[in-house]
Amino acid sequence: MDSTVATVETFKFLGSVIPQKWVTHINSIVKKAQQRLYFLRQLRKFNLPQELLKQFYSVIIESVLCTAITVWFCSATKSDIRRLQGIVRTAERITGAPLPTLQELYSSRVRKRAQKITLDPSHPSHHLFELLPSGRRHRAPNTRTTRHKNSFFPQAILLMNS
Known part of the structure; x- marks a missing residue:
């Protein structure tokens, strides 16, 4: 094997x-x-x-x-x-x-995907979308590298908060 x-x-x-x-x-x-x-x-x-x-x-x-x-x-x-x-x-x-521009298409797709994840508590990534105490915005993840900052989850949280 x-x-x-x-x-x-x-x-x-x-x-x-x-x-x-x-x-x-x-x-x-x-x-x-x-x-x-x-x-x-x-x-x-x-x-x-x-x-x-x-x-x-x-x-x-x-x-x-x-x-x-x-x-x-x-x-x-x-x-x-x-x-x-x-x-x-x-x-x-x-x-x-x-x-629509490619950036607009990307933003709308990311926002939709992130909303689906936040509404599904059984999703493995649900815990990454933690709300701040105000209940209106999501907590931004700590990122050290540009590569991580530009990945799906930080971008999704940024788009959801805007």
Whole structure:
């Protein structure tokens, strides 16, 4: 039963590429989103109403951009975020309507996830969302490193308190 576990560069799990560095996952997101922009352009050529184009974007492209966003967004580089935001800007030009930025999508997803955790006492991370004595704000965790400060739980508490 003594076997060695091989180290791999990437691992695909539930549709997300889990890499040693998030650039691999972001590259796959960019590729998928660009492929789907083609269909958005085709729909625009058929003169679909703006509302339908926005719905198509939300369901088909935004869902790809937000795959596991609560996990990888804080670890992504500025250039990776710019590449992804470029897809959003391209979709805005095609639809002719303003669309939420990647930062807004991340913030809303983190806030929703954190609220679910706070409402579920059986969740393993429920104890991390401790309320202050006032009962209105959550206690911010002590963090020593920037990496920890930018991870999910401190960001979730910051977003919930704002």
